[in-house]
Amino acid sequence: MSITGKPKKIGILTAGGDCPGLNAAIRGVGKTAIVEYGMEVIGFNAGYLGLINNDYIELKESQLSGILTVGGTILGTSREKPYKIVKNGNEESDKPEMIKQTYSKLGLDCVVCIGGNGTMKTAHMLSQEGLNIIGIPKTIDNDVYGTDVTFGFDSAVQIATEAIDRLHTTANSHQRVMIIEVMGHHAGWLALYSGMAGGGDIILIPEIPYNIRSVCKKIEHRYEDNKPYSIVVVAEGIEHPKEHSAASYIAEAIETYTEIETRKTVLGYIQRGGSPTPMDRILATRYGAFATQCIVEGNFGTMVAMRKSELTAVSLEEVGGNLRLVEPDNSLILKARKMGVSFGDEFMS
Ligand code: F6P
Numbered sequence: 001m002s003i004t005g006k007p008k009k010i011g012i013l014t015a016g017g018d019c020p021g022l023n024a025a026i027r028g029v030g031k032t033a034i035v036e037y038g039m040e041v042i043g044f045n046a047g048y049l050g051l052i053n054n055d056y057i058e059l060k061e062s063q064l065s066g067i068l069t070v071g072g073t074i075l076g077t078s079r080e081k082p083y084k085i086v087k088n089g090n091e092e093s094d095k096p097e098m099i100k101q102t103y104s105k106l107g108l109d110c111v112v113c114i115g116g117n118g119t120m121k122t123a124h125m126l127s128q129e130g131l132n133i134i135g136i137p138k139t140i141d142n143d144v145y146g147t148d149v150t151f152g153f154d155s156a157v158q159i160a161t162e163a164i165d166r167l168h169t170t171a172n173s174h175q176r177v178m179i180i181e182v183m184g185h186h187a188g189w190l191a192l193y194s195g196m197a198g199g200g201d202i203i204l205i206p207e208i209p210y211n212i213r214s215v216c217k218k219i220e221h222r223y224e225d226n227k228p229y230s231i232v233v234v235a236e237g238i239e240h241p242k243e244h245s246a247a248s249y250i251a252e253a254i255e256t257y258t259e260i261e262t263r264k265t266v267l268g269y270i271q272r273g274g275s276p277t278p279m280d281r282i283l284a285t286r287y288g289a290f291a292t293q294c295i296v297e298g299n300f301g302t303m304v305a306m307r308k309s310e311l312t313a314v315s316l317e318e319v320g321g322n323l324r325l326v327e328p329d330n331s332l333i334l335k336a337r338k339m340g341v342s343f344g345d346e347f348m349s
Helices: 022-036 048-052 095-105 117-128 153-174 189-197 212-224 246-258 268-272 278-296 331-338
Strands: 009-014 040-044 056-058 110-115 133-137 177-182 202-204 230-235 262-266 302-307 310-315
Touching: 009 022, 009 048, 022 040, 022 110, 022 278, 040 048, 048 095, 095 117, 110 117, 110 278, 117 133, 133 278, 153 177, 153 189, 153 230, 153 268, 153 278, 177 189, 177 246, 189 202, 189 230, 189 331, 202 212, 212 230, 212 246, 230 246, 246 262, 278 302, 278 310
Parallel strands: 009 040, 009 110, 110 133, 133 302, 177 230, 177 262, 202 230
Antiparallel strands: 040 056, 302 310
């Protein structure tokens, strides 16, 4: 949808799982739009739900002050999927139509959608319907296709690493095997990075099929080498019976096979909470400010991204619904293996 003259009014929404840095991104978009370009800015509440229901707040500079360091999102979020057909429903969802009505009724020149894979998929579909959309990639999982990094990831790595550091001392005191489950539904980036930062001995990620006997052999070899405790970092998305958590399944199997005392920790939503790290504040701010620059340049239907440390805009078509998974030959994995870190796939022959 072309804009006559300079863009005057934009909307922002945050959708999907929350993470530290969302408010920094909102602030980056909003302050740049208001201070540099004199735009009017509104924030839709609860992700795409706010766009569907015309539920928004005015975002003046005053609302954007003091939020850089605040976790969560001042706009709230939801996992609403406007294009998802209601199960067994025969009516086509009219939510996209409601979104278009909100967009034109408010006289918007663009909507900035801050979110993960699902959010970008919806953003692409709205863009195809003619709305001016810019995406900003966020998630603690770091699995948004098209960018090297999402904000939220660095904060989650710090939280998970601090937890792993603490597990070393209690594992050593009791000579136990400690299992820690971190988030990462599809991709193992968080497990890989926090596992390596925290000195994990075994790291299990969805992208590398593991063998439980291989995991147990590794632990037994460590004990034979007088290493009295082991730290096992698992991504929640690894293959395991769904009636258990990944951590419970792995812990039970290890204790059964090796008869070594084993305990588990599921870190859960702590990884999504609290104030963003300085790196996430900077990344979210850069993404936000660059998104507004893309609006001024009319570069719609894109998602801001970081590629080889350079800010760029990639098409939502390329991004929408794709995942960025850990490559099994990732350089960090290759180095880890050379240092004796196990990914649960040795002794497979
Ligand atoms: O997408 C981020 C994420 O935290 C995943 O790592 C996790 O599996 C999922 O969200 C949890 O979803 P919800 O917040 O809806 O429980």
